[in-house]
């Protein structure tokens with residue numbers, strides 16, 4: 250069994266900061282369970298284009314507010330606490346954050362802990 254608390258992750262290598270978000274990685278590839286689990290904050294006033302072409306991601310909002318745009322269909326969705334979106338088709342998407350949004354993210358395959366977005370908004374497959 251593995252037990253971790255967010256407080257013990259903050260400021261360590263598992264706490265990855267990008268321009269528009271910060272991701273605290275609670276479970277990573279080296280835990281050997283086939284997924285990674287992140288507690289992520291996306292900053293109010295930011296717009297982020299993403300395209301996880303190498304990963305499937307589920308995102309569950311627990312705080313804040315944002316608009317999610319499906320960049321392929323043009324459809325938009327309001328994301329509030331209790332909303333989940335699943336990028337089951339490697340969907341190109343955009344998040345426009347209105348109020349600091351805290352989300353719990355699950356990635357398959359798991360992240361290794363070092364990933365930040367490349368120019369396409371993707372994470373490379375790191376080993």
Ligand SMILES: CC(=O)NCC[C@H](N)C(=O)O
Nearest residue numbers: 270272287289308352354
């Ligand atoms: C919601 C989202 O995808 N934010 C970008 C950060 C990423 N999910 C992560 O936690 O690594």
